[in-house]
Amino acid sequence: MSRDIRPSEERIWADIEALSEITDSALPGWTRQALTQADVDGRHRVRESMQQAGMETWIDTAGNVIGVLAGTAGGGRQLMLGSHTDTVEGGGRFDGVSGVVGAIEVVRALREADRRLRHDLVVVDFFSEEPNRFGLSCVGSRAMTGTLGHDTLGWTDSAGVAFGEVLPTAGIDPARVGEAVWDFSKVTAFLELHVEQGPHLEELGTQIGLVETITGVSRFRALFNGQSDHAGTTPMSRRHDAGCAAAGTVLAVERIASGQRDAKGTVGTLTFTPEAVNVVTQRAEMRGEFRSPDGTWLRHAEESLTRAAATEATGRGVTADVEWSTRQEPAGLSGGLLGTVADAVDGLGLSRSTLYSGAEHDAAVLARRVPTAMLFVPSRDGRSHCAEEFTDPAGITAGVAALAQSVLRVDAAEGTTS
Ligand code: GLV
Ligand code: MN
Ligand code: MN
Numbered sequence: 036m037s038r039d040i041r042p043s044e045e046r047i048w049a050d051i052e053a054l055s056e057i058t059d060s061a062l063p064g065w066t067r068q069a070l071t072q073a074d075v076d077g078r079h080r081v082r083e084s085m086q087q088a089g090m091e092t093w094i095d096t097a098g099n100v101i102g103v104l105a106g107t108a109g110g111g112r113q114l115m116l117g118s119h120t121d122t123v124e125g126g127g128r129f130d131g132v133s134g135v136v137g138a139i140e141v142v143r144a145l146r147e148a149d150r151r152l153r154h155d156l157v158v159v160d161f162f163s164e165e166p167n168r169f170g171l172s173c174v175g176s177r178a179m180t181g182t183l184g185h186d187t188l189g190w191t192d193s194a195g196v197a198f199g200e201v202l203p204t205a206g207i208d209p210a211r212v213g214e215a216v217w218d219f220s221k222v223t224a225f226l227e228l229h230v231e232q233g234p235h236l237e238e239l240g241t242q243i244g245l246v247e248t249i250t251g252v253s254r255f256r257a258l259f260n261g262q263s264d265h266a267g268t269t270p271m272s273r274r275h276d277a278g279c280a281a282a283g284t285v286l287a288v289e290r291i292a293s294g295q296r297d298a299k300g301t302v303g304t305l306t307f308t309p310e311a312v313n314v315v316t317q318r319a320e321m322r323g324e325f326r327s328p329d330g331t332w333l334r335h336a337e338e339s340l341t342r343a344a345a346t347e348a349t350g351r352g353v354t355a356d357v358e359w360s361t362r363q364e365p366a367g368l369s370g371g372l373l374g375t376v377a378d379a380v381d382g383l384g385l386s387r388s389t390l391y392s393g394a395e396h397d398a399a400v401l402a403r404r405v406p407t408a409m410l411f412v413p414s415r416d417g418r419s420h421c422a423e424e425f426t427d428p429a430g431i432t433a434g435v436a437a438l439a440q441s442v443l444r445v446d447a448a449e450g451t452t453s
Contacts, residue, residue, distance in 0.1 A: 040443070042137075042144045042435040048428045050084060050136040054120060055128040064125035064422035069163030069174070070205050077120050081135060081160045088142045090158065097178030097215035098162030098207045104142050106446075108153045114445060115225045115405070116141065116438065117159030119175070119397060126165075127424025129431075133412065134228040135160045137435040144439055152446045154223060161397045162205075169198040170254055170322055170360045176397035178215040180404050185213070190360070193306060193320065219404040224372055224445050227398040227409045228438045230426045234417025235390055242433050243380045244390040244411030245373050249399040250297075251365035253333045254324040257284060257344055261353040263309060263317035275352040278307050278316030280344070284355075287343035288323050291336050299326040299393060300336065328365045328391055366399035369406035375448065376408045379440035385433055394419075410437055 057077045059066045067073040078100045085092045085102030092102045106112075118134025138158040145152065162175030169190040177183040188199030188209050199209035231237075236244050261277035285302045292300025302323035307316045325336040341357045348355035373389075380387045390411060398409045412434035415425040 040144045040148050040150065040436070040439045042140045042432050042439060044428045044432040046143060047136055047140050047431055047435060050139070051128055051132055054080060054132055054136070062124055065122060065128045066124050066126060067120065067122045068124060069121040069165065069167045070201055074121050075205055078160055078162075081120055081139075084136075084139050085142075085158060088139050089146055090142060094206070095179075095215045096208065096211040097175050097183070098205055099175040099179060099215065100160040102139070102142070102158045104145070104152075104156040106152045106154045106156065110155065111221070112154045113157050113222045114152065114154040114442060115157045115159060115222050115401070116227070116442070117161055117225075117397065118227050118229055119161045119164030121163055121165050123165050123420050125422060126420055127422060129230045129414070129424050129426050130232060130419055131164055131229070133230050133426065133431050133434070137228045137431065137438055140435050141439045141442060144435075150443070152442070154446050156442065157222075164397055166254070168192045170256060171198060172361065172395060173397055173400045175215075176400040178212055179217040180219070180400055181216040182400065182403070183212065188212070222405045224369070225398065225401040225405050225407045226376070226438060226441055227396060227407070228434050229396060229409060229411055230419065230424070231390070231411040231414045232394050232417070232419030232424075233414065236388065236411060236413035237415065237417060239388050241386040241388045242412070242430065243385050243387045243437050245376055245380075245387055246368055246392045246398070246409035246411060247373065247389050248328050248368065249366045249392045249396055249402070249409070250326045250328055250394070251330050251333050252324055252326050252361055252363045252395055253337050253359055254322065254361040255337075255340065256358050256360055257281070257321050257323070258356045259284075259319040259344075259348055259353050261317055261351065262315070264315040266313040266315055269315055274315050276315050277319040277353050280347040280351050280353045280355060281305060281307075281319035281321055283347035284321070284340070284344045287340060287347070288325070291339045291343070292325060295327070295332065297328050297391065297393065298332060298336070300324070324361075326393060330364050363395065363399060366402040368398065368402055368408055372406045372408040372445070375444050376410060376437065376441045379444050380437045382440060383433075383436055385437060408441070410434055410441070
């Protein structure tokens with residue numbers, strides 16, 4: 036006899052706490068960045084949880100941890116859930132982790148209630164969702180969807196080391212990353228549970244957010260080359276200061292994105308060479324990004340920034356080289372699937388509102404291949420990508436319950452042959 040699905044707050048919290056102990060103690064917050072030992076260890080812990088939940092598991096050739104709970108239809112249609120467990124430097128315990136732990140809890144709750152799905156239920160902990168030190172994000176989901184691009188293996192970090200060269204440290208053979216492509220023709224839907232990372236749900240007082248659109252992202256690396264000179268003797272009029280050209284470009288990013296609804300512009304890294312207080316900067320390197328739900332505006336922002344960097348450089352006799360590394364278009368999620376999730380949320384008596392996601396997610400990558408929906412749960416004070424990031428256990432458990440009921444509804448609606 037099948038019983039009600041009851042996700043366990045205790046199990047969810049224990050999993051989150053266990054992962055929060057697998058972090059890099061030399062860095063602040065709860066840091067588990069991709070391509071570090073903490074991330075390798077964390078993903079093995081996730082795999083063990085999947086095994087204990089009764090799933091068949093493996094790590095694919097792109098580093099994704101995959102678990103499958105077989106359905107009654109015998110290897111036909113699949114339903115996919117997942118998120119990521121890597122973090123930004125100094126990040127929190129919930130970003131991505133809630134979705135992976137939540138998906139595994141759906142499996143445990145289904146089994147505990149003796150409920151069999153017709154679909155195979157596939158849970159994925161996607162590799163390197165956060166931008167890594169090569170400026171590359173959503174690596175695992177891009178590899179699974181065949182959109183990673185072979186050229187990314189040659190992308191270099193600030194020390195000139197190529198992405199492909201460091202992959203073996205995470206147990207990944209760069210020559211085999213392409214083999215991770217998944218056959219999405221078998222996948223009925225992808226669902227990702229995530230913390231909101233912003234203030235809206237808390238302000239609205241609603242328990243579940245249904246994401247309609249995920250932001251587009253354009254990331255750049257800009258290099259400015261000038262001339263190093265003595266800081267005390269070189270007249271201001273005779274300098275070729277790459278640092279000043281870079282500083283002007285930082286402000287241009289702020290100017291371009293300001294006043295535009297939902298647009299964001301950020302410079303996250305900036306390094307000067309030589310790093311000396313008494314030398315005019317010869318070389319400056321920065322990485323930054325624009326985000327917007329409007330793809331046309333992103334193209335406009337790219338052109339404006341490239342022009343602004345050239346202007347800042349030329350006026351100082353400095354050269355500017357701007358490269359656009361990531362160009363991810365805004366992703367509209369599946370209206371039909373969101374309707375199913377909304378019914379599941381209503382059926383549980385939870386409150387809901389619809390949202391736009393200014394954060395990037397694996398769901399945006401998957402949405403190009405398969406009907407995709409995303410559920411948010413509130414973040415305290417809207418804080419995220421910081422150590423203070425917090426969602427209370429009851430809030431996450433409500434999200435997991437909504438995820439589980441959505442899975443049941445999608446499974447029942449799709450005509451499989453069980
Ligand atoms: C991922 O968290 C992002 O939005 O950068
Ligand atoms: Mn994040
Ligand atoms: Mn995330």
